[in-house]
Amino acid sequence: MGGAYCNRVNSMTNPSQEQTCPVCGVTIIDDVVQFSNGSKGTRARLYARVCQYAQKPECINQDKALIGEVLQEDGFMEAPPINFGQ
Secondary structure: OOOHHHHHHHHHHOOOOEEEOOOOOOEEEOOEEEOOOOOOEOHHHHHHHHHHHHOOOOOOOOOHHHHOOOOHHHOOOOOOOOOOOO
């Protein structure tokens, strides 16, 4: 027994966990975040960019154990200084 049968059995015994946040509308499937634009990301990146600011009890991304370590590159970069010629 193997091939497609095993894959089908595994997917039936281990269904993917899909959640949609009622606050921001982002979808998380098996801890992979699908942003509305751009590439997929992590719960840490979602927290750094959205959840820490929203602070709504309905947010599905508040469990520190699931979020993991938030790195500097998870947030937005600082904008470069702008010289207005003054």
